[in-house]
Amino acid sequence: MSKHIIHRIVCVSFLTLVLCSCKHGEGEYHGITDKIAAESKNYHGTLSSEVHLEGIETIEITEGGHTFLIPERKGQIKSYACTECHSKPLAQLQSKDGKKAHWDIKLVHANENTMNCTTCHDGSGMDDLISLTGNSIDFNNSYNLCNQCHTKQFEDWTGGAHGKRIGGWAPPRASMTCVNCHNPHEPHFETRWPARFNTQKIKERE
Ligand code: HEC
Ligand code: HEC
Ligand code: HEC
Ligand code: HEC
Known part of the structure; x- marks a missing residue:
């Protein structure tokens, strides 16, 4: 050439x-x-996930440039409002026989040096959660509590990569919040076998 x-x-x-x-x-x-x-x-206007959200009370949040809905929490928490009992300091509430009011709550999260009840709950303002720096966090926005220590999962969640959507893929976006899946007091999931396994294969091997 x-x-x-x-x-x-x-x-x-x-x-x-x-x-x-x-x-x-x-x-x-x-x-x-x-x-x-x-x-x-x-x-827009023709496809919508709204029908799937009927009966679920949601709030709108904007995090990391993403605006979406999450389920409201305070209406779901049995012992809310906390100040129905926690109107005086803890020391005055504790009974002499050492009986626990929240005996059903066992903290299995981080180790004891890192975390106790007051890492997240503030005795002087029990109706809100508390950040590590002492700012109050609304129970509806408890993901802001988690994101102090689990930044990566939080960022994945805001983008939609960690967690699960409610309803369909059509707008509006509604996503489960951290505490819908993780119990904040015992957040770890045990590793499990898949729900179905091939019983035929096992028979063949026997
Ligand atoms: C029906 C009354 C009642 C309600 C409602 C209630 N508490 Fe309590 N709580 C108590 C009593 C009584 C104690 C003190 C005895 C004890 O330590 O268990 C206590 C203790 C606690 C403690 C300290 C536990 C410890 O081991 O040091 C925390 C934290 C706490 N409550 C959080 C909450 C939060 C958060 C709410 C709301 C979501 C709430 N409570 C709602 C009665 C209540
Ligand atoms: C890692 C943070 C964290 C720690 C530590 C923690 N909590 Fe909580 N707790 C939460 C969050 C978040 C909620 C709200 C969960 C929800 O939205 O269902 C909650 C809810 C509660 C409630 C209301 C539960 C209900 O269903 O009525 C009580 C009572 C409570 N906590 C007590 C305690 C006590 C007592 C301790 C210590 C043994 C403790 N918490 C430690 C984060 C924490
Ligand atoms: C003060 C820091 C702190 C806060 C706040 C906190 N965590 Fe944790 N979390 C830890 C530590 C430390 C561990 C144990 C080490 C680990 O497994 O990463 C842990 C463990 C976990 C685990 C288990 C990890 C595994 O490998 O199975 C989950 C899930 C979890 N946290 C979710 C949450 C959620 C949801 C919230 C908010 C309600 C929250 N955490 C708030 C520090 C925190
Ligand atoms: C739809 C349910 C769901 C929601 C919502 C959710 N998670 Fe998870 N998360 C899981 C499951 C399931 C696992 C376990 C994955 C595994 O074992 O491989 C997990 C694992 C984790 C772990 C352990 C480390 C890892 O990545 O495997 C942490 C920490 C965690 N989640 C934090 C959070 C935080 C913080 C939020 C909210 C910002 C959140 N999760 C929201 C279901 C959820």
Whole structure:
């Protein structure tokens, strides 16, 4: 091949690249996100997850640039409002015979040097949770308690990679919050065998 032809091929490919790389209009987009944003406009108002959310009280939150719904919690917590009993200091509430009011709560989370009840609950304002720096956190936003120590899972959750959606994939986005799945007092899940395994295989091996 002569130098001249090679030069022409290079020039033509370069030109095509320049011409094609930035073509839009007529259904062409800069990237996949532009395409999704533009084409999903047609579906707004027609496809919705709202029917699946009926009967679930939700609140809207914005975290890490994502706005979505999560279930409301305070209405679900048996012993809320805490101040129905916790209107005076703990020392005055504790009975002399050492009986525990919350005997059913066992803390199996971090080790005892790292965590006790007061890491998350504030004796002087029991109706809210408390951050490590002493700021109050609403029970409805308890994910802000968890994110102090579990930043990675929190970020995955805001993006939708950790956790689970409620309803369908159509907007509005509604996601379960941390405490819908993890008991804050005993958050670890035991490793389990899959629910189904091949019994036939076991018979064959016997
Ligand atoms: C029906 C009354 C009642 C309600 C409602 C109640 N508590 Fe208590 N709580 C007590 C009593 C009594 C004690 C003191 C005895 C004890 O230590 O168990 C106590 C103790 C505690 C302690 C200290 C436990 C310890 O071992 O040091 C924490 C933390 C606590 N409560 C959190 C809460 C939170 C959070 C709520 C609301 C979600 C709540 N309580 C609602 C009665 C109540
Ligand atoms: C890691 C943080 C954390 C620690 C430590 C912790 N809690 Fe909680 N606790 C929570 C959160 C978050 C909730 C609300 C859960 C929900 O939304 O269902 C809660 C809920 C409760 C409730 C209300 C439960 C109900 O269903 O009525 C009581 C009572 C309570 N905690 C007591 C305690 C006591 C007593 C201790 C220490 C033995 C303790 N907590 C330690 C985070 C914590
Ligand atoms: C003060 C720090 C702190 C806070 C606040 C906290 N955690 Fe933890 N968490 C730990 C530590 C430390 C461990 C034990 C080490 C580990 O497994 O990462 C742990 C363990 C866990 C585990 C078990 C990890 C496993 O390997 O199975 C889960 C799940 C979890 N936490 C969820 C939560 C949730 C949900 C919240 C909020 C309600 C929360 N944590 C709040 C520090 C914290
Ligand atoms: C839909 C339920 C669900 C929600 C919501 C959820 N998790 Fe989890 N999470 C799980 C399951 C299931 C595992 C266990 C995964 C495994 O064992 O492989 C897990 C594992 C974890 C672990 C252990 C480490 C790991 O990644 O395996 C931590 C820590 C944790 N979650 C924190 C959180 C926090 C913080 C939130 C809220 C921001 C949250 N989770 C929301 C279901 C949930």
